[in-house]
């Protein structure tokens with residue numbers, strides 16, 4: 260059984276997975292795979308297809324002064340999640356039920372279209388716009404227009420212990436940075452609600468804690484100057500390679516325009 264299953268490998272789900280995986284939780288991200296979903300669940304290096312893949316130029320995401328290709332942003336975020344330890348599968352989640360209705364801490368079983376069920380102690384729904392698979396759990400969904408949103412508290416917890424919702428599905432504003440931030444908030448709530456030994460996910464210069472006679476808190480790391488420079492070198496090399504050529508991928512068109 261996984262510690263956490265994140266349904267939806269878009270902006271919010273990827274951000275959540277970075278935090279849960281870095282905190283040492285066994286994290287799987289399952290994504291429906293956009294418009295060409297697999298007929299059964301498959302292991303994948305791909306996180307699926309976020310609605311952000313429709314964007315033509317992402318210009319309001321902090322850190323990119325002249326904007327960034329949204330598909331490149333998604334690729335890099337996926338790589339970061341994988342580096343953190345998240346695993347990816349493609350498959351549409353179709354239902355979620357408690358393993359034991361009288362003991363939710365026993366976890367949940369998630370059915371996927373054409374694939375084996377998955378079991379996880381905690382579930383993060385980050386699957387805008389689909390929450391049909393949560394109906395058996397009665398998490399509390401609100402219908403507005405043709406869309407359903409999932410009701411959550413300030414940390415993304417639903418009415419069902421162990422089930423969370425993140426990003427646009429949790430009625431957050433429809434912006435990538437907000438979805439990413441909310442995904443991080445929900446990932447941290449999962450970390451805090453589990454028994455992970457955690458304080459802050461921080462990397463600090465050597466001596467930041469120990470120089471004050473404190474132990475390095477769980478989840479934190481102190482690194483020396485050589486290590487800092489090595490990490491910077493690695494990070495720059497990865498980004499230089501990632502940005503060296505334009506991506507050979509076009510924005511996905513809205514389904515109602517595509518057929519015209």
Ligand SMILES: Cc1cc2nc3c(=O)[nH]c(=O)nc-3n(C[C@H](O)[C@H](O)[C@H](O)COP(=O)(O)OP(=O)(O)OC[C@H]3O[C@@H](n4cnc5c(N)ncnc54)[C@H](O)[C@@H]3O)c2cc1C
Pocket residue numbers: 266267268269270271272289290291292293306307308309310311312313314315316317318319320350351352353385386387388389392425426427428432433434435436438
């Ligand atoms: C045309 C367009 C342009 C945009 N431009 C911008 C912009 O310039 N700036 C900006 O900040 N925001 C922009 N956005 C908004 C931004 O894309 C969203 O706010 C953001 O992607 C929401 O993140 P999310 O994680 O909630 O959903 P998503 O990123 O869409 O991720 C949801 C994921 O869940 C998966 N999924 C769905 N159902 C299931 C299921 N049953 N089982 C498994 N997986 C499932 C989907 O495949 C998808 O990968 C744009 C959106 C569109 C449509």
